[in-house]
Amino acid sequence: MxxxxxxxKTYKGDVRALRGVTLEIENGMFGLVxxxxxxxxTLMRILTGLLRPTAGDVCVLGHDMTDSxxxxxxxxxxxxxxxxxxxxxxxxxxxxLDYVAILKGVTAQRARRQQVTExxxxxxxxxxxxxxxxxxxxxxxxxxxxxxxxxxxxRLLIVDEPTAGLDPEERVRLRNLLxxxxxxxxxxxxxxxxxxVSQTCTKLAVLHEGQILFHDTPGGLVKRAHxxxxxxxxxxxxxxADTLTVVSTLRLDDRVEYRVVGDEASHPTAQPVTxxxxxxxxxxxxxxxx
Amino acid sequence: MRLGQLIGIVCYEASMHWRRRxxxxxxxxxAAALVLVxxxxxxxxxxxxxxxxxxxxxxxxxxxxxxxxxxxxxWPVALMFSILAIPPxxxxxxxxxxxxxxxxxxxxxxxxxATYLAGKLLGTWASLLVMLTGVALVFGTTMLLIxxxxxxxxxxxxxxxxxxxxxxxxxxxxVLLAAGQPNRxxxxxxxxxFIVLCIAMLVTTTGSAKDIISLTRPTHxxxxxxxxxxHLAVDLAQELPESESDIAMGPSPTExxxxxxxxxxxxxxxxxxxxxxxxxxxxxxxxxGWMRWKENxx
Numbered sequence: 001m002x003x004x005x006x007x008x009k010t011y012k013g014d015v016r017a018l019r020g021v022t023l024e025i026e027n028g029m030f031g032l033v034x035x036x037x038x039x040x041x042t043l044m045r046i047l048t049g050l051l052r053p054t055a056g057d058v059c060v061l062g063h064d065m066t067d068s069x070x071x072x073x074x075x076x077x078x079x080x081x082x083x084x085x086x087x088x089x090x091x092x093x094x095x096x097l098d099y100v101a102i103l104k105g106v107t108a109q110r111a112r113r114q115q116v117t118e119x120x121x122x123x124x125x126x127x128x129x130x131x132x133x134x135x136x137x138x139x140x141x142x143x144x145x146x147x148x149x150x151x152x153x154x155r156l157l158i159v160d161e162p163t164a165g166l167d168p169e170e171r172v173r174l175r176n177l178l179x180x181x182x183x184x185x186x187x188x189x190x191x192x193x194x195x196x197v198s199q200t201c202t203k204l205a206v207l208h209e210g211q212i213l214f215h216d217t218p219g220g221l222v223k224r225a226h227x228x229x230x231x232x233x234x235x236x237x238x239x240x241a242d243t244l245t246v247v248s249t250l251r252l253d254d255r256v257e258y259r260v261v262g263d264e265a266s267h268p269t270a271q272p273v274t275x276x277x278x279x280x281x282x283x284x285x286x287x288x289x290x
Numbered sequence: 291m292r293l294g295q296l297i298g299i300v301c302y303e304a305s306m307h308w309r310r311r312x313x314x315x316x317x318x319x320x321a322a323a324l325v326l327v328x329x330x331x332x333x334x335x336x337x338x339x340x341x342x343x344x345x346x347x348x349x350x351x352x353x354x355x356x357x358x359x360x361x362x363x364x365w366p367v368a369l370m371f372s373i374l375a376i377p378p379x380x381x382x383x384x385x386x387x388x389x390x391x392x393x394x395x396x397x398x399x400x401x402x403x404a405t406y407l408a409g410k411l412l413g414t415w416a417s418l419l420v421m422l423t424g425v426a427l428v429f430g431t432t433m434l435l436i437x438x439x440x441x442x443x444x445x446x447x448x449x450x451x452x453x454x455x456x457x458x459x460x461x462x463x464x465v466l467l468a469a470g471q472p473n474r475x476x477x478x479x480x481x482x483x484f485i486v487l488c489i490a491m492l493v494t495t496t497g498s499a500k501d502i503i504s505l506t507r508p509t510h511x512x513x514x515x516x517x518x519x520x521h522l523a524v525d526l527a528q529e530l531p532e533s534e535s536d537i538a539m540g541p542s543p544t545e546x547x548x549x550x551x552x553x554x555x556x557x558x559x560x561x562x563x564x565x566x567x568x569x570x571x572x573x574x575x576x577x578x579g580w581m582r583w584k585e586n587x588x
Contacts, residue, residue: 048398052586068586072400080398086391090309091302102298103399148395 001026002047002156002186007056009042009210017042018053019210029182031197031204031218032190033281039210040190041083044158047188048080061156076105079154083161083190085145089134093125093144096133097151104152119147122177124170138165146174150181157187163196175200198277206284213288218277225275225283230265232258240267245282261286295405296412303383303413304420312379317421320371324429328363332436335359354526356440358519360433361448365515368453372460373488373506376418380461381468381481383414389473403581407469407574414465415458422454444518451559452514456507459566460488463505466573470580502562505569513558 002025009018017039032040045051047060049071061077063070087096097116106112120129123143133141142165149157159178163171171193178187179200191197197204198218206214206221214221229247232240233255240246244262259273261283275283307313335355384407387393396406426449433440468480488506495501495508 050394050397072402075398076400078398080395082391082394082398084391085395086387086393088302088306088390088392090306095302099298099302100395100399102302103295103396103401105292105294105400107294107298 001061002188003057003059004043004047005057007043007046007058008054009039009046009051010054017210018046018056020056021207021210021212023205023212023215025186025188025203027182027186028202029179029187029189029200031201032188032207033192033194033197033204034207034213035285036192037209038207040207041160042210043207044080044160044188044190048078048158049075074156076152077155079149079151079157081145081149081159081162083164085141087133087141087144090132092130092132093136093140093147094120094129096144097147100148101151106152115151116147119150122150123147124173139167139170142166143170143174146177155185157181157185158190159187160190161192162189163191163193171196194278194281206281208285208288214284218280221280221284222275222277223280225261225280227272228263228283229259229261229273229275229279230270231273232260232265232267232271233269234258234267240265245286247279247282292405295401296409299406299409300413300416303410304416307380307383307414307417308420313417313421316371316375316379317425319375320367320421321425321428323367323371324363324425325432327367328359328429328433329436331359331363350529351526352437353439353441354522354529356433356437357444358522358526359437360430360440360445361515361518361522363433364429364445364448364453368456369506372453372457373492374485376457376461377464377481377484377488378478379481380414381464381484382471382474382477383465384410384469385471385477386474388471397585403585404578407466407578407581410469411462411465411574414461418457418461419454422449422457441522444522448514448518451563455563455566459505459507459570460484462570463573466570466577469577502558502565503569507562507566513556517556 002023004021004023004025007018007021007023008016010016021039021043032043034040042051046053046058046065049065052066058065060074063074065071065074088099091099094116097119098112101112101116106115117126117129120126123146125140125143125147128136128140133144136144142162146159146162149159157178162178163174166174175196178189181187182200182202189196189201201218203216204214204218204221205212214224230244232244233252234240235255238256240258240260241262244258244260244265247259247261250257250259259279261275261279387396426445430445464481464484467484468477471477471480484505491504492506492508495504495506501508
């Protein structure tokens with residue numbers, strides 16, 4: 001379990017990335033969503049021990065993250081996929097995973113090789129495992145990143161934008177893989193893609209400008225948007241009122257159907273619809289902005 | 291520090307150095323320069339009419355002269371190579387991890403800074419050891435074909451006690467001094483600054499005891515090379531007929547150095563190696579401390 005209390009992080013130049021975040025994350029899959037610059041990556045880097053908080057307490061799997069020995073203990077139980085993963089271009093995918101496995105403490109050669117082969121198959125890289133990483137596509141590199149995070153069977157998995165750069169099929173596959181893994185451990189998924197969270201996470205937190213706006217189940221966030229989501233059909237060239245946030249647009253033969261969130265949709269064609277998680281998220285953001 | 295992790299970093303670091311071709315290029319140019327200088331020495335000696343005649347009749351003289359040629363070729367090239375070529379090529383060993391973004395991943399692994407730093411340094415040295423072995427073999431074989439047999443013990447001493455420590459110290463210093471740089475470009479600048487420092491130390495060499503702290507290890511150059519040359523000259527003088535003994539290179543180059551006010555002594559060789567190890571160790575400790583401090587302030 002992870003417990004974060006009144007966490008603050010201020011970078012040089014008085015840039016306040018986190019402003020008193022308090023969170024409890026239990027076993028299972030946890031979604032962390034929020035706009036760019038909300039502080040998601042900073043929070044994840046603190047949880048992985050890469051950054052030190054300016055103030056506040058962080059306890060990961062029973063270890064206090066301000067202590068260096070505890071930090072090392074957490075790192076040995078951790079799998080982390082950074083948002084921008086750097087790889088050694090001269091190594092092959094197999095070699096890179098072997099290298100990371102050694103650094104994770106999997107020193108028995110036989111066990112290491114077996115684990116690497118299994119993970120390469122799991123992420124669909126078995127056929128290209130011996131190609132140098134500099135010749136691999138962005139999606140393939142991302143999959144190598146996911147495989148390295150899973151090395152050593154970590155109890156805590158932290159993945160920052162894992163599906164960025166993946167094609168839709170790969171995205172679904174990865175999403176399912178993470179959901180399967182979550183049964184036995186804690187998985188923290190940070191993403192911009194709300195659909196990924198709605199399909200996999202049992203709990204989520206919405207972070208905005210370094211503060212937690214929401215922390216509950218995805219259903220709870222959806223519930224908040226009840227009565228605030230509509231479809232409005234307009235002739236081409238016309239736009240919904242500025243007070244409404246457009247979620248999606250569907251072009252029909254002679255008109256355009258908008259899905260909107262807002263306080264009130266006074267347009268005659270407005271039809272209330274059942275909200276989904278994306279609506280809930282946008283409604284929350286809209287409320288926070290106002 | 292975990293041994294398994296350390297061995298893993300050393301193996302992969304050495305392998306990556308070779309694959310990036312930096313070390314391969316160094317090996318090629320080092321070997322080419324050695325062969326070129328060796329050939330020049332050989333041509334110069336061949337032009338000596340008396341020596342050519344004596345060598346025809348006395349194979350032992352030929353071996354001594356070949357040994358002398360080999361030593362005189364290796365020393366200047368190795369020194370220039372370790373000062374001018376190694377620092378800019380290897381100084382980015384650690385900063386490139388930062389530039390490529392691998393550091394973020396490494397920071398999330400149960401890997402302490404000491405193991406990482408030691409692994410990077412030893413991995414670089416491992417790749418250089420392979421390179422030096424290859425160059426020594428290529429040059430040695432080429433010279434064997436051109437000059438004929440020469441003293442293997444003199445040749446190996448030159449490489450193992452002479453070239454290897456000098457190359458290890460300059461490469462180690464380059465890697466460590468540039469470790470804090472954020473990118474490869476800045477690291478190369480540090481490498482160039484290190485070259486300037488080495489040249490300044492080299493030109494201020496006095497042959498006195500203070501030379502043992504010089505990063506370019508001039509004591510090696512002065513003492514080891516001159517001692518080797520002296521022994522070869524003595525051997526040569528013994529082999530030559532009395533009428534031709536003026537061909538041998540004076541009574542002792544070491545004596546000549548003493549006459550110039552320098553005080554070289556063979557005891558300075560282990561001392562300068564020990565001082566070099568302490569210097570690299572100290573810089574390693576400073577860099578490790580700095581990395582830990584950076585980690586702690588987050």
